[in-house]
Amino acid sequence: MARAKTSSQSARRRGGAGGLRARPARKPGGRAKTSHLFVSFWDLCLENLPFGLFSHRELTAKEAKRLIDKARGANSLRGVSQDDLLAPYRKHEKGNHAKLCRVLTKDYEIALSLEDFVLDDRDEKGKAGYFINPLQFARIEFGKRLLVVNCHYSLPKRPRKARLEFDVAADSVTFHLFESLGSTAPARRRHGTP
Secondary structure, eight states, X not given: OBOSOOOOOOOOXXXXXXXXXOOEEEOTTSOEEEOEEEEEESOOOGGGSOSSEEEEEEEOHXXXXXXXXXXXXXXXXXXXXXXXXXXXXXXXXXXXXXXHHHHXXXXXXXXXXXXXXXXXXXXXXXXXXXXXXXXXXXXXXXXXXXXXXXXXXXXXXXXXXXXXXXXXXXXXXXXXXXXXXXXXXXXXXXXXXX
């Protein structure tokens, strides 16, 4: 069964980011910008798309793994989500997210977890506050790309008695990369004013 949305792992085992910084990408004009890879499961929104030209292409699992691993090594991997996966009323969405993480880890050797989608924002006193990186803030522009991971669902091999649930069909996972190709249209002011 396909998920209605067309817009876009087990816990990862790593020793920490080690304070690595992303290598700045060079714009043709010489200004450096930090390169980021945003990863979203299933969803894409209008706020993600740049004015002007952009590309959308499907990647192989091997290409997606290479991009994710490279971004993680450069400390520039940012998971984003349309749903607040930490909210108590989003247990179903968090469960679907965890199922896709498990399939990516087990079947594709792509280690993503909820931690990749969480922002640890400490206040002045050092008290931690955890937030899901919102999908709407992942703007595709020079040096910032969005990888949308999509999948389909199937009935479980063994039916569960409690309620009807679906599993991620491991062979249905696809990887879609969105990149800016440069702006050819001037940005208009919001609210329809020219």
